Amino acid sequence: DGGITQSPKYLFRKEGQNVxxxxxxxxNHDAMYWYRQDPGQGLRLIYYSQIVNDFQKxxxxxxxxxxxxxxxxFPLTVxxxxxxxxxxxxxxxxxxxxxxxxxxxxxxxxxx
Amino acid sequence: xxxxxxDPGPFNVPEGATVAFNCTYSNSASQSFxxxxxxxxxxxxxxxxxxxxxxxxxxxxxxLNRASQYISLLIRDSKLSDSATYLxxxxxxxxxGKLIFGQGTTLQVKP
Numbered sequence: 001d002g003g004i005t006q007s008p009k010y011l012f013r014k015e016g017q018n019v020x021x022x023x024x025x026x027x028n029h030d031a032m033y034w035y036r037q038d039p040g041q042g043l044r045l046i047y048y049s050q051i052v053n054d055f056q057k058x059x060x061x062x063x064x065x066x067x068x069x070x071x072x073x074f075p076l077t078v079x080x081x082x083x084x085x086x087x088x089x090x091x092x093x094x095x096x097x098x099x100x101x102x103x104x105x106x107x108x109x110x111x112x
Numbered sequence: 113x114x115x116x117x118x119d120p121g122p123f124n125v126p127e128g129a130t131v132a133f134n135c136t137y138s139n140s141a142s143q144s145f146x147x148x149x150x151x152x153x154x155x156x157x158x159x160x161x162x163x164x165x166x167x168x169x170x171x172x173x174x175x176l177n178r179a180s181q182y183i184s185l186l187i188r189d190s191k192l193s194d195s196a197t198y199l200x201x202x203x204x205x206x207x208x209g210k211l212i213f214g215q216g217t218t219l220q221v222k223p
Contacts (some may be wrong), residue, residue, distance in 0.1 A: 031209050040120065042199065042213040043156070050208065058210070091154055093211055100146075101211060103155035 002027045006091050006104035012112050013085065020109045021076045023091035030096040032074035036060060037088040046089075049066070049074055050096065080110060086111050113138055118200050124220045126213035129190045133217045135183040135200030145176055147185050149196045150216065156199055159185075181199035190221045 013019045021033065022038040033052045035043040045058030049068040064080025068074055076095075078085045088108050092101040118135045125131050137145075144161035160167065162174040162183055173186040183200055200214035 033210070035213075040215065042116070042215040045210060046215075048208065048210060056208070088153075096209075100161075101156075101159055103157070106155050108153075 004091060004093055004102050004104040006089075006107050008107060009105065011107055011109045014112060016080045018077055018079050019109065020090055021078070021091075021095060021109070023074045023076065023084075023104055024072055025074075025093045025102070025104075027102060028071070028092055028095075029093035029102070030071070031094045032068070033092045034058070034064075034066065034074070034075060034076045035090045037093065042092060046076065050068070076090060085109055114214075115139060115204070115212045116200055116202050116208075118214040118217050120215055120217060122218040122220055123188055124222060126222050127190055127192060129221075130186065130188045131190060131219060132187075133185045133198055133200075133219075135185075135214055137181050137183070137202045137212075139202070139204070140178075141182060142181075142202045142204075145174075145183050146201040146203075146211070147172075147174055147203055148184075148199040148213075150199055151196050158215075159198070176199055184200050187219075190219075192223060195221045 007022045017037040032045040047066040049055035065077045091104040092104045147159040148156040149159045150156040159209045166175040171188045175184045192220040197218045199216045202212045204210040204212045
């Protein structure tokens with residue numbers, strides 16, 4: 001079955017560490033997105049990519065980095081520069097020109 | 113002002129009740145609108161798109177008022193399984209496909 005897979009489901013990070021969240025899709029979607037959700041808040045866009053080897057900053061890109069070397073994969077690195085990384089991270093994909101997102105099941109990141 | 117605003121609730125209603133959620137958006141040039149449902153600690157899932165003429169899917173009716181920049185979702189005959197958070201979503205840019213999410217309205221349906 002086609003879908004979008006995020007891993008790990010839960011991730012614990014120590015202060016000062018970089019961590020990478022995985023996002024893989026087999027839907028043949030061109031566009032991929034990373035959102036962050038904090039309790040009681042809406043989703044906020046971190047980065048997005050409409051095509052391989054190209055990506056754009058969203059509204060809250062500081063302290064994050066991404067790559068898009070393959071169409072299927074869009075990993076997100078949470079760097080030590082992100083001062084408040086504890087949140088629920090959601091990856092999504094969509095076909096070019098269509099606006100329905102398919103979301104992964106998310107990664108819960110906690111700083112310990 | 114937030115780009116998409118919703119009353120966070122919670123809305124506590126008995127089974128069988130009719131409940132309505134409202135949402136306002138700030139960009140008058142927005143073209144596409146959606147309602148997503150998010151269960152506790154899960155990812156959002158598309159509930160329905162919202163069309164200018166209004167649209168219905170079973171017990172759910174969505175309406176758009178462009179003049180007032182207002183979107184609504186009506187749920188009739190509420191079920192326990194309708195308990196969730198409902199996210200109002202607006203397409204931020206047709207070029208990028210970026211969606212802008214409201215903070216969500218929480219619905220709790222009681223027996």
